[in-house]
Amino acid sequence: MKGFSGLIEDIREGKYIDQADILPYLCSESREERSAANAKLAHAYFHSGNFDQARIFIQRSWILSEFSSDLLPLYLDIHAAIGDMNAIKEAYKRLGMKEAARGRIIDAIRYFSMSMYTYAKYQNLDKYEYDFDILERIEKMAEHRRFREYFQTEPLPNRKIRLAYLVFGMTHTNSVLVKIDRIFAQYHDKDRFEVAFFMPEKKSALSKLAQAKDNIKIIRDYNCKVIVPDAGNDEERLFEIATQIHNYQADILIANALLADLTHYFIASLRPAPLIIGFVAGPPPQFVSHSLDWGITWTKHPLLDAPCDCSLVDLEVELPVRDNLTFYRKQQFNIPEESFVLMSGGRYTKFQEPAFWNAIIDIMRDHVNVYYVVVGPTESEIPLLSTIVPTELKARLRFVGWREDFLKILGLADTVLDTFPSGGGLVLMDAMALGIPVVSFKNNYMKLFDQTDWSPAEEIIPVSELIVDRGNYDHFKLLVTKLIDDREYRTKIAEICKKQIFLTKGNPEKMVRRFESIYIKVLGKKLRHNISNKNQLSGLDEIENKSLRSNLRKIQHKIKEKLIRYVKLF
Numbered sequence: 001m002k003g004f005s006g007l008i009e010d011i012r013e014g015k016y017i018d019q020a021d022i023l024p025y026l027c028s029e030s031r032e033e034r035s036a037a038n039a040k041l042a043h044a045y046f047h048s049g050n051f052d053q054a055r056i057f058i059q060r061s062w063i064l065s066e067f068s069s070d071l072l073p074l075y076l077d078i079h080a081a082i083g084d085m086n087a088i089k090e091a092y093k094r095l096g097m098k099e100a101a102r103g104r105i106i107d108a109i110r111y112f113s114m115s116m117y118t119y120a121k122y123q124n125l126d127k128y129e130y131d132f133d134i135l136e137r138i139e140k141m142a143e144h145r146r147f148r149e150y151f152q153t154e155p156l157p158n159r160k161i162r163l164a165y166l167v168f169g170m171t172h173t174n175s176v177l178v179k180i181d182r183i184f185a186q187y188h189d190k191d192r193f194e195v196a197f198f199m200p201e202k203k204s205a206l207s208k209l210a211q212a213k214d215n216i217k218i219i220r221d222y223n224c225k226v227i228v229p230d231a232g233n234d235e236e237r238l239f240e241i242a243t244q245i246h247n248y249q250a251d252i253l254i255a256n257a258l259l260a261d262l263t264h265y266f267i268a269s270l271r272p273a274p275l276i277i278g279f280v281a282g283p284p285p286q287f288v289s290h291s292l293d294w295g296i297t298w299t300k301h302p303l304l305d306a307p308c309d310c311s312l313v314d315l316e317v318e319l320p321v322r323d324n325l326t327f328y329r330k331q332q333f334n335i336p337e338e339s340f341v342l343m344s345g346g347r348y349t350k351f352q353e354p355a356f357w358n359a360i361i362d363i364m365r366d367h368v369n370v371y372y373v374v375v376g377p378t379e380s381e382i383p384l385l386s387t388i389v390p391t392e393l394k395a396r397l398r399f400v401g402w403r404e405d406f407l408k409i410l411g412l413a414d415t416v417l418d419t420f421p422s423g424g425g426l427v428l429m430d431a432m433a434l435g436i437p438v439v440s441f442k443n444n445y446m447k448l449f450d451q452t453d454w455s456p457a458e459e460i461i462p463v464s465e466l467i468v469d470r471g472n473y474d475h476f477k478l479l480v481t482k483l484i485d486d487r488e489y490r491t492k493i494a495e496i497c498k499k500q501i502f503l504t505k506g507n508p509e510k511m512v513r514r515f516e517s518i519y520i521k522v523l524g525k526k527l528r529h530n531i532s533n534k535n536q537l538s539g540l541d542e543i544e545n546k547s548l549r550s551n552l553r554k555i556q557h558k559i560k561e562k563l564i565r566y567v568k569l570f
Contacts, residue, residue, distance in 0.1 A: 004037070011044035035064035043074055051081045059087075067094045080122050089118045093134060100137050106234045108141065109262045116262070116285075124381070126349040126422055126451045128285040130307075135289055138262060142269035145239065147246050149274050151527070160194040161523065164250035164273060166241075166264055167199045168257035170212050173402050176426055177256045177281060178215055183317060185222040187512040196225035196248055200241045200263060203228050211404060238263055245272035252277055252519055260286045268292075275526050277519065280306050283451040294522045296515060299425070299456040305449040311518050314459075316511040317426065319433035319502060320407050327411025333398050335412070339369045340484050343413035345406065345427040348377030349452075350419035354384055359473040360417075363480055364393050370484065373398045375409055410434060415483045415490070421471075423455030429505055432461070432497035437490055439479055441470050462500030463493060 002010070004025050011017055025037040038061035045054035058078050062071055072091060079087040096111030112134045119127035152159070165184065169175030181197065188195050197219055199206065206212045206228060216226050227248075229240040245253060245267075253273035259265055260282075268276050269291070278288040280297035288295045290307040297303045298315035330337050342363070344351070351357075351374065364370050379385060379399045389397065400409060407430065410416070416431040418424055418440035428438045440457035447453075457467045468476045483490045 004040075008040055008044045011041065012047045014048045014050075031064050035061045035068075038064065039071060039074065042078060046074065046078050046081070051078060054078045055082060055084070062091070067091075067098060069095055083123075085118050085122060088122065089115045089131075092118065093131065096134065097137060100141055103141075105141055105238070105266065106263075109138065109266060112138065113262050116259070120349060124349050124352045124383075126283075126347070128283045128451065130285045132290075134262075135259075135265065135291075138266050139269045139291065142266055142271075146269070146271050147242070149271065150246075150249070151274055152249050152251065160190075160192055161252070161519070162194045162248060162250045163188070163196070163519070164245045164248055164253045165195070165197045166245075166253060166255045166258075166267060167197050168255075168260055168264060170199050170215065171201055171205055171209060173211065174404055174406055177279075179317070179426075180279075180281070180315075181256060182215065182218055182222075183508045184512055184515070185219040185224045187509045188224075189513075189516060190223055193516065196227060196250070198241055198245055199226065199228045200237060200261075200267065201228065202232065202237070203230065204232075234263075238267055239270075242267045242270040242272040251275065251523055254519075255279070255292075257281065257287055258292070259289060265289065275523060277522060278308070280310060283449060286451075293526065294518070296518055299459055301443060301445055301449045301454055301456070304445070313511060313514045313518070314505065315425065315429075316505050316508045317429065318508055319506045320430055322411070322434050325407055325411060325434075328405075328408050330412055333373070333400070333412070335371050335373075335398065336369075339371050340367065340414050341371050341373055341412050342415055342417055342480070343373040343375065343410065344417045344419050345375035345410070346419045346422075346424050347402075348381035350422045350424070351377050351382050352384065353420055354388055355471070355473060356420045357384065357388055359477055361389060361393060363477055363484075364396060366481065367484055371396045371398065373400065373409070373412060375400050375406060376402045406430075407434075410436070415439065415480065417480065418455065418457060420455075421453040422451055423457055425456055425460060428457070428460055429501055432494075432501040433506070435494045435498045437466065437483055437494045437497055439466055439468065439476065439483070441468050441472075441476075444470055460501075460505070461497070462504065463496055466493065466497075 002021070007017055007021055022041065026034060028034050028037070038057045042054045042057035042061060045057060055078050058071070058075050062075055065071055072095065075091055076088055079091075092111045092115035096108045096115065099108035099111060114121070115131065115134065116128060119125040152162070165181060167178065167181055169177040172178070185195065185197065206216065219226055227241075227244050229237045229244065231237040231240045250273040252275045253268065255264055255268055255276065255278045257264065258268060258278045275293050277294045277296065278292045280287045280295045280302045282302065284302055284306045287302070288306050288308055288310070292308040295306045295308045295310035297306065297310055297312055300312060303310050303312050330339065330341065335341065342360070360372055364372065374397070377399065378401050403409065410430060411434060413431065413436050416428065416436050416438045418428060418438060420441055423440055423443075428440065431438050438461060440461055441455050443455045443458060461467055466479070468479060483493070
């Protein structure tokens with residue numbers, strides 16, 4: 001009779017093994033021995049390609065081992081092969097819970113984060129789901145170090161409202177969130193608000209990145225503070241940045257991506273400020289939790305599913321002006337000058353839909369002068385391309401990665417196509433501002449928000465005929481073909497887009513004023529619950545009235561300007 005090692009080798013080679021032969025090794029009194037035997041069997045069946053049988057043995061071993069981290073790699077490999085993302089998420093979560101119970105904050109958050117980003121890692125999907133057990137455990141880890149709630153002692157009439165922004169994305173190339181933070185740094189009313197930006201990253205990491213250093217300098221040049229912790233230890237750094245926010249005596253802490261990095265959630269759970277507001281710039285499970293005092297979003301669908309009180313404000317930014325930019329030429333990307341360039345931009349997770357690629361392929365087949373430029377992912381980050389893109393068309397595809405010089409590349413486009421099924425925002429706005437027509441898909445507001453299947457197109461694109469019914473690729477191809485073939489139509493549509501986007505999305509100062517009014521409103525609600533803050537409230541009323549008067553004057557001025565223009569027309 002073969003020993004256990006012989007049986008394992010036969011299984012690895014795909015030979016049939018009678019269950020009676022392995023039962024003795026699975027029936028040991030020792031839980032540890034049973035776990036080890038199951039792990040070896042799981043590995044052997046996985047190697048043979050029998051993933052279903054491997055899953056049974058690894059699940060048993062996983063439980064018997066009390067969720068040993070040594071088994072995690074094999075556990076992940078087996079469930080990834082089967083496509084069981086829930087099992088992978090649960091495994092990461094279970095190890096995170098173990099680390100949390102031991103008081104190991106950073107290790108716990110690391111596992112919790114891996115659970116949250118399971119779909120992105122294993123399936124290239126921008127899909128996130130709430131796990132309230134994880135959020136509650138993070139809050140529990142912060143509980144014994146939580147700051148006592150305070151309100152500033154100096155009355156509001158004698159001081160400014162202090163805002164503390166907790167920044168996510170400073171180490172990312174061309175971060176949209178950091179771009180938005182810079183807008184707030186520039187346009188906040190410094191007569192009414194004192195503004196500081198807190199960055200939890202290591203100083204050494206920020207100092208190595210030219211774009212991060214530039215962003216820090218820009219924010220400081222706008223008369224805002226930038227605070228980065230000195231601690232090198234990851235855990236100490238979290239407590240240090242929270243202490244710095246607390247010592248700053250912020251009236252409001254604003255998180256621009258509360259759950260995208262769960263260390264930010266831990267910092268917020270320490271309650272270093274009496275009021276916490278979160279931006280909802282994407283999927284609610286990445287940006288806001290039920291523990292927030294308020295949320296603010298730029299698009300409607302995330303608001304529908306935000307688990308906190310939430311306001312809607314139109315996103316307005318500094319739009320690019322074509323005359324102020326120098327664009328690359330087509331030849332620099334080995335594209336013939338007379339060709340027609342279609343372009344899309346976004347993170348690699350937005351380019352994983354086969355049906356979208358098939359539509360692009362059909363358009364390129366019908367138009368031999370069309371090139372498709374993809375900004376964001378590399379070709380290797382879109383595995384499906386190797387099987388669906390014909391060899392003869394690959395020469396007309398360009399993948400340029402995500403770069404700081406995006407606007408110089410965007411100028412190459414004759415038409416910009418939104419990504420699908422996950423649509424974009426700022427890319428479309430920048431394109432329209434440069435006089436480039438865009439094509440996108442409608443959104444379905446009748447379902448729960450899903451970052452992998454949504455589009456803010458109807459809230460951004462001013463021309464309804466450029467927005468196709470969701471998933472209607474026949475209409476999509478007809479519309480793109482019309483933009484390619486009909487230059488007069490393309491030019492007319494582009495001019496309308498350009499004019500309207502500057503009218504509706506090109507006034508960032510107005511957007512910041514809207515945010516400020518929400519900050520004041522939410523702060524007032526908070527202070528009214530604290531009857532000892534009468535001096536603060538009187539000052540708040542004064543600021544609110546001043547804001548209302550200022551906004552009214554601006555509205556009256558704009559109405560007067562429009563009346564003058566209409567009179568001149570007639």
